[in-house]
Amino acid sequence: MALPRTYESQNCSIARSLEVVGDRWTLLVIRSALQGVRRFDDFQDELGVARNVLTDRLNRLCEEGVLRRVPYQERPERHEYRLTRKGVELWPAMMTLMMWGDRHYAPEGPPLIIGHRGCEGSLTPRFTCDSCGAFLEPTDVEPRPGPSA
Incomplete structure (x- = not known):
């Protein structure tokens, strides 16, 4: 229904x-x-x-x-x-859904890593870089192949 x-x-x-x-x-x-x-x-x-x-x-x-x-x-x-702008505001929800899927449905590891552009770090669940600590927005990141790509 x-x-x-x-x-x-x-x-x-x-x-x-x-x-x-x-x-x-x-x-x-x-x-x-x-x-x-x-x-x-x-x-x-x-x-x-x-x-x-x-x-x-x-x-x-x-x-x-x-x-x-x-x-x-x-x-x-x-x-x-x-x-x-309304569409871009969906980015955090989409990233959270992706990370949830990575935890629960990607036993071989994530197919995609959201990397901090210009840095070796990656996006964390708090939307910061795990390397430099910067708060990340959609324009600060780039997709990279993950372990199960």
Whole structure:
């Protein structure tokens, strides 16, 4: 049974957030966008998602203000999808979910390490660098192959 989209009996920000980001393809689109993917065909190539499903998720994320469509070509007209501030604010939640998955579902070690750009350190659960101690933002990190890559 799906959760209702009205919340007269539920005053819950988690439930409301899940209505926007609570399915697999949406989270994977956001993950890809955080890794720098911007164009429809690139999302499709990376995710292997059906075009209609991807179109639906991208449109929904734009409607919700998580992504915005920006033209990059006039003839034919083409757009790319860029994270808004609201979208970038999902980064800590995405990193926490990734670290949780690494702890519980990556017995061979994480497939990806989130490294501190320009430093040998890695992201910690407190969003600091385990080497230099700096507080890390999305622009301070880069993905690196992990032990099970």
